[in-house]
Amino acid sequence: MEGLKITGLVVDYGTFKLDSIDLNLKKGCITGLVGRNGCGKSTLIKTIMRQQDAVAGQILYNGKKFAENEVEVLNSIACVFDAPHFNIMAKPKRIYSLYKSIYKKFDSELYEKLMKKFKLPDNLRIGKYSFGMQKKYCLILALCQRPEILILDEPTSGIDPFDRNEVVGLIQEYMLDENNTVLFSTHITEDLDKIADYIVIMENGKITLDEEKNALTGNYRIVQCADINDEMRSNAIGIKKGMFGYTFLTKNKNVTGSGMQVKIPTIEEIFVHMLGENGTYSGGNQNLSYKELQNRGGL
Amino acid sequence: MHIVISYESGIPIYEQIKSQIRGEILSGKLAEGAMLPSIRMLAKELRIGIITAKRAYDDLCAEGFLYSVQGKGLFVSKINKQKADSFAVNEIRAKIKEVAAFAELNSVDVKIIKEIINEILGE
Numbered sequence: 001m002e003g004l005k006i007t008g009l010v011v012d013y014g015t016f017k018l019d020s021i022d023l024n025l026k027k028g029c030i031t032g033l034v035g036r037n038g039c040g041k042s043t044l045i046k047t048i049m050r051q052q053d054a055v056a057g058q059i060l061y062n063g064k065k066f067a068e069n070e071v072e073v074l075n076s077i078a079c080v081f082d083a084p085h086f087n088i089m090a091k092p093k094r095i096y097s098l099y100k101s102i103y104k105k106f107d108s109e110l111y112e113k114l115m116k117k118f119k120l121p122d123n124l125r126i127g128k129y130s131f132g133m134q135k136k137y138c139l140i141l142a143l144c145q146r147p148e149i150l151i152l153d154e155p156t157s158g159i160d161p162f163d164r165n166e167v168v169g170l171i172q173e174y175m176l177d178e179n180n181t182v183l184f185s186t187h188i189t190e191d192l193d194k195i196a197d198y199i200v201i202m203e204n205g206k207i208t209l210d211e212e213k214n215a216l217t218g219n220y221r222i223v224q225c226a227d228i229n230d231e232m233r234s235n236a237i238g239i240k241k242g243m244f245g246y247t248f249l250t251k252n253k254n255v256t257g258s259g260m261q262v263k264i265p266t267i268e269e270i271f272v273h274m275l276g277e278n279g280t281y282s283g284g285n286q287n288l289s290y291k292e293l294q295n296r297g298g299l
Numbered sequence: 300m301h302i303v304i305s306y307e308s309g310i311p312i313y314e315q316i317k318s319q320i321r322g323e324i325l326s327g328k329l330a331e332g333a334m335l336p337s338i339r340m341l342a343k344e345l346r347i348g349i350i351t352a353k354r355a356y357d358d359l360c361a362e363g364f365l366y367s368v369q370g371k372g373l374f375v376s377k378i379n380k381q382k383a384d385s386f387a388v389n390e391i392r393a394k395i396k397e398v399a400a401f402a403e404l405n406s407v408d409v410k411i412i413k414e415i416i417n418e419i420l421g422e
Contacts, residue, residue, distance in 0.1 A: 029349060172343040193306065195342070197350040213348055218311060256404060263309050 003027035003181040004048070004077075004149055009057030011040075011047050018043055018205045020057065025149065028178045030171070032192035032213075033185040034271055035202035041185045042082055044202070045153050048183075049079050061149070075104060078147035080138045080155050088127035092137065095126065105146040114140045118166070132159035139167060143174060150174060151183045156191055164188075168195060189267040199267060203275065213267075221250055222269050224261040232257075238273030249273035300329060300336075304345055312347055316355040324364050324375055325383050335365065335373040 004025040011018035018040050025031050035041050046052040048059060050070065059066040061073050086095055092115070100106045115122065118136045126134060139155055152171070156164045168191055174180055186192065192199060192213070199216055201209040209216075225232075226245045232255070233239065236248035249270060255262055265273075302319045304312055323329040335356070336344065342352040356373055359365040363382070367373045402412055 168346065169343070172346070175349060176339045176343060178339065194346045195348055197348045212350060214311065214313065214351055214354060264311070 003029075003061075004183075005060040006048070007057055007060075009044075009047065009059065010055045011043055011052060012055050013043075016040070016043075016205060018047065018054075021207055023200065023207060023210065025181050025183055026198065027181050028175075029197035030175060030182040030184055030195055031198040031200060032189075032196035032267070033183060033200050033202065034187075034189060034192065034267065036275065039202045040205040041202055042153055043205075045079065045081070045151055045183070045185060048151060049077070049081075050074070075145075076147055077149045077151065078142035078145040079151040080135075080142045080153060082153045084126060084134055084138055086126075088134070089125055091125055092120065092122050095141070099141055099144070103145045107144045107146050110146075111140065111144045114143065114170075118163070132163055135159050136163060136167065139170065143170065148179055149181045149183070151185075153185045154187065155184070156186060156188050164191075171195065189271060192267045196267075199270075201271060201274065209274065216267075216270060217264050219251060219253070220265050220270060221253055221255060221262050222265040222273070223248055223250055223255055225257060226259050238276035240273070240276065247273075302345060304347065313351050313355040313358070316341075316345070316347075316352070317358055320355070320359060321362075321364055321386075324378060325386070329375050331375050331377045333375045334371075335375070337372060 004023075006021055006023040009018060009021040009023075016038075021044060023044075033041050033044075043052060047054050050066070061069075061076065064073070066073050086098070096111065100108065118133075118140070120129070120133055120137055120140070126137060129137060135155060135158060139152075142150060142152075150171070155171075156167055159167065171182060171184070172195060175182065184192070184196065196213050199209065199211055199213050200207055220237075223232075223236075224245060224247050228236070228239065228246045228248075232248075232250075235250045235252045235255070237250060239246055239248040249265060300320070300323055302316055304315055306312075308315065320329070320335075329335075335341075338352045338356060339349060341347075341356075342349045345352070356365060356367075360367060360373070363376055364378065365373050366376050398412060399409070402409065
């Protein structure tokens with residue numbers, strides 16, 4: 001089963017490059033996208049949504065070329081961007097009628113239901129909504145398009161734990177339909193520990209890891225120990241030395257020793273140790289000027 | 300059906316689900332022929348991944364505790380007493396092996412394990 005297939009995608013800003021991205025979003029599954037600020041997650045999402053031109057590569061949706069079937073494809077994909085991309089001075093009613101006129105499948109009933117569920121006032125300008133309310137409103141608009149692919153850029157950051165739980169619930173409710181697919185970019189890896197099926201890690205415009213979550217957590221162990229020997233060192237990923245001992249990630253599942261704590265890693269631990277490895281990560285946003293950041297839509 | 304998931308136990312989530320559903324079947328709480336929630340419903344209700352839910356169900360089907368009917372869903376298989384007993388014995392054996400490994404790691408004598416077992420079971 002094929003959802004969205006990206007091959008050899010290159011986006012070049014001059015100072016920053018998405019470097020031949022190959023990514024396959026499996027239909028019926030949730031893929032979690034993790035990476036540091038400035039690693040290219042949002043650029044990738046913007047390119048998928050055709051808000052950013054690619055230099056090379058192609059995106060296939062159900063085997064069809066994205067670029068040649070733009071209207072059809074964009075009717076099947078909905079995205080929640082990192083910030084609202086409509087006039088926030090408007091009231092929900094206006095945004096609603098705008099969306100209803102654009103998207104053929106827009107579900108008014110679901111819209112009413114979700115607006116009530118999240119207690120979003122209809123008579124307030126979106127700009128007057130709190131940050132969390134704006135996020136939820138954007139998610140509601142995306143879900144009401146009844147998309148087959150839902151792309152989420154940080155849908156749970158900046159909202160309170162109660163609402164976050166509800167947002168995750170909404171995403172899972174959406175996944176009850178096995179034809180639906182989700183790409184979920186987030187820094188809150190705890191959400192991915194729970195509901196993701198596949199994990200993709202990006203570093204400096206490249207995908208450095210793409211694995212099924214259970215395989216990932218099943219194949220790695222996080223080890224805490226007082227002392228480390230050469231044999232352990234040769235299998236260790238991202239060794240961190242602290243006042244009370246060492247912590248590292250390893251693919252050696254049978255690692256044992258006295259006084260050693262071995263446990264299944266969380267996505268956060270995998271992420272932190274993998275990126276800490278030999279300093280493969282170099283910079284991100286820190287090396288870019290204000291102007292370059294603006295060009296990339298990072299500001 | 301009652302299922303509890305712990306992220307701190309160190310046991311993979313699908314294993315936790317498997318053993319709990321198996322427990323309900325072996326204890327008779329889930330009767331033969333009872334229908335289970337769909338993979339996606341299980342995932343949603345337990346806040347877990349779809350593949351994780353599928354893995355748990357697939358394994359239970361492979362072990363013969365569940366069977367699937369195309370287009371209808373998953374159901375509890377007929378479990379005979381012999382199978383249930385042999386399963387429990389195997390589980391206990393695995394657990395005692397774990398204890399033995401733990402004892403070896405901490406250089407505890409095998410005799411002590413036997414003593415503890417006798418003490419608990421009131422030999």
